[in-house]
Amino acid sequence: MRQLRGREYSLVGLDMESYGVALAASMCSTYSHTIAPLIVKGVCDFADSRKTDLWHDYCAYASASFVLVLLEEIFSRDNAYARFKCLPGSD
Numbered sequence: 001m002r003q004l005r006g007r008e009y010s011l012v013g014l015d016m017e018s019y020g021v022a023l024a025a026s027m028c029s030t031y032s033h034t035i036a037p038l039i040v041k042g043v044c045d046f047a048d049s050r051k052t053d054l055w056h057d058y059c060a061y062a063s064a065s066f067v068l069v070l071l072e073e074i075f076s077r078d079n080a081y082a083r084f085k086c087l088p089g090s091d
Contacts, residue, residue, distance in 0.1 A: 018041065021037050021039060040067050042059025
């Protein structure tokens with residue numbers, strides 16, 4: 001954490017599991033093939049004494065919904081671009 005704090009001055013907290021996924025992706029990347037992780041998490045508490053599990057289901061649902069919409073947008077855009085490239089006069 002201290003090492004990250006030296007580079008990221010505005011860092012307040014760090015999700016260790018997400019950091020582990022990002023670090024593994026970085027370590028497995030090569031110059032010609034970069035692995036970019038997509039990490040989406042919902043924050044459901046402040047990790048203080050009032051912490052409960054009441055919002056876990058909602059945050060999981062919201063995170064999954066976001067990823068679904070993001071992937072739909074990416075794939076629909078790629079499909080639209082591929083169709084556009086096949087039109088006459090769009091070389």
